Amino acid sequence: MGKQKKGTKQNRFRTILKALKMELREHRSSFLVYFVLRILVIVMLVLQILNRNYENAFLCILTLILLIMPSLVQVTFKIELPSALEITILIFIFAAEILGEIQEFYLAFPFWDTVLHTLNGFLAAAIGFSMVDLLNRSDRLKFELSPLFMAIVAFCFSMTIGVVWEFFEFGMDQILGFDMQKDTVIQTIRSVSLHPEGRNSVVVLDGIRSVTVNGQELGLGGYLDIGLIDTMKDLIVNFIGAVVFSCIGFVYVKNRGKGRLVRGFVPSRKKAERDFLRIAQETEAQTKVRTQARKEEWTEVRTEEKTAGERVENRMENRMENREENGGKTE
Template sequence: MIRKIKQMWKAVHMELQEHKSSFLVYVILRLAVLLMMVLQLFNGNYENVFLCLLTLVLLMVPSFIQVNLKIELPTTLEIIILLFIFAAEILGEIQAYYIRFPGWDTLLHTVNGFLAAAIGFSLVDLLNRNEKVKFQLSPAFTAIVAFCFSMTIGVIWEFFECGMDLFLGFDMQKDTVLHSITSVMLDPTKGNHPVTIDGIKDVAVNGESLGLGGYLDIGLLDTMKDLFVNFIGAVVFSVIGFFYVKSRGKGKMARRFIPRRKKREADFLRIIQEEEKEEE
């Protein structure tokens, strides 16, 4: 067991160093996270220290996946994934970019929709190219599967955010300040007729003003916005993937985002295992 862990660890490190550009991004981000972790430790923000540790682990996930599943992530895709992790955990959570920049969450959810569609597409594409598996989908159905995979990931993430807010008292579903609301609950006749209140400038709770300048929506609009931009990202990649399959893999842009099977000479775990067998 220990031997296998050592082999895996060595293979992951070889995988990290395979492409100079992605390795350089990994090193820079790792150093930035370590620096942030030290600062948070000195400030006594232990929750943020945990987030830094989690980020360090997540930064190694792409290489771990490549070694174990024997797939090759294009350098462009790998760099985007690394930047996405850093942007979401360090900048978004610790540096509060989600609050400072209203479009930060929207940007990340759009990218997530795009990346998830790329992953879903690659799963089908790898099966389509596998001679041992009798599995073939047309370009249109491949694009549809990629789109559905991306939207499913988006929905599951929103379930996760809702659960964290309900049961642990977080605010992952960021609230929105509204100046008008429409609800059948306001109908005095109880006749299921929507009633609108316009020009809301202040709301009081238990007799105290919230000071927000409007009505506080509790995450619904944020959730729907996240799903909508996830939808946009999924559609964009699904269209790209459709033409990629249609042209039988000639699309240069799509190739930058679609994982492929590892070549034998790039299977570092196999190489390490064979070298150790020869030494024995």
């Protein structure tokens, strides 16, 4: 029973791999981008292992897995991602993990994190919009939403993803001691906590140029904000990306698919001839049938050979018996 389950899982895994290979090669443009990025990540992985930087090596392995996810989603959920959306997702993953984390673009280019969060808001809104749009066009579900409501859902979905990500960054910083919520140097503090009489009145400290902590000068040229401004900037640019796509999506649904820009970012249901998982399953089933037929043919041949051999043996035995009987009569 255990071997049978193991064999079934192996067959399932083999079928998904075949479907993934077909999916990856469906669009030349996205496959080319995937292939180039994968080569770059593998080269980076080798370099990180040689440098014994195993944390970055883990990020490279994670990136390789993430690069397959768009194709895996298409195969599993039977949806078609437009090439523009798929390429954008692949570049986003590479820019965030390899360039941002390993190559330290987050530090070298202050705008890098802002650009990625804006793009994240745009993509998350596209995904949320697509989910509702697919339900709207489903034949199985009686589900129909107005263009305005679809835009609102897309916006809310994008903002939820952005907030959850900030929760994740905060958790990683607090629990594991990371610094995902980047700090900001500021020269002005406004706080009621600084009021000498403890009253609810804002006290402003302006023109801060130096800060000393435990007798040590930080040398940053100002006060160090611990992640709040970075978090709010991320949410603001996420908001901008979400609003932009929600507005474009609203116009797209209103005109039902006439907008080229949105069409390049809105997934659709796969057609039967592009359902590679089904094709792979059918191919696997046909292969099993052929294999079974060959086994049966081979079994029949072996049976016939065995039967023929038994007949020959019987004939030989009969001849020997006849000879013995004839010899006995002669005597």
